[in-house]
Amino acid sequence: MEGNFEQDNVREITRRIAELRDACGYSQDEFAQKLGIDPQVYHAYEQNASAIPVSLICNIANLCGVELSEIMTGISAKLHTLQIVRSGEAKSMKRYPGYRLEDLAHRFANKTMQPIMVTILPNDPPAPLVSHGGQEFNYVLEGSIELRWGEKSFVLEAGDSVYFDPVHEHGQRCVGEKPARFLTIIAE
The missing domain is CATH 2.60.120.10 (Jelly Rolls)
Known part of the structure; x- marks a missing residue:
């Protein structure tokens, strides 16, 4: 049961990353290029987020201009003003x-x-x-x-x-x- 919960949580993170990539207007290959990683490796990350390094998630947050917590939790920070x-x-x-x-x-x-x-x-x-x-x-x-x-x-x-x-x-x-x-x- 616990394993399923963790896997569901990881799937949600993957889904948020894919949505964020789409919202920023990047294809998977363009996104991989911007992140400086092999497109095949990035494709695998989007399909199976359990292998995605936290350092890469930090780079994705920086590239897309969102807080790391937004990707990890799905909750937007409320400290923002403009x-x-x-x-x-x-x-x-x-x-x-x-x-x-x-x-x-x-x-x-x-x-x-x-x-x-x-x-x-x-x-x-x-x-x-x-x-x-x-x-x-x-x-x-x-x-x-x-x-x-x-x-x-x-x-x-x-x-x-x-x-x-x-x-x-x-x-x-x-x-x-x-x-x-x-x-x-x-x-x-």
Whole structure:
């Protein structure tokens, strides 16, 4: 019985690794190449995780920008506050301490959400920095915006998204010569 439990646990780790690889947009061969191991060896690891070295799992966590505990337990860390996902570049997410995009539905479950469509013109003055409770998700539809978040500043293009803790002062402004439109969802 104990052996079955351990084997089931190992299968879950393997499943999470394969899902993470898919979410980052890698084939098995590409992933093996990024990890610096023989593709046949990696294929065997995904089929039978009992042989996978913990050091390799650490390398996978680093490559995909997740905590080792997320792979081992399936539970996302809650210490994160901001993540930017670049359009079409899932395999090279610009990751700050932040939630994975696929966690968004879970994080917004059973919350009151307030979706707002925002248009900012190139000559609009920067909005004052604000803070509020809840969680905020922005998805840029057109143009480019600069997100100021605490002491940091990020430029987001059409198709980019960001999820963050709005308790830190933040604000958005248009950058570029075309109007910027983005969808913002605030969940309390």
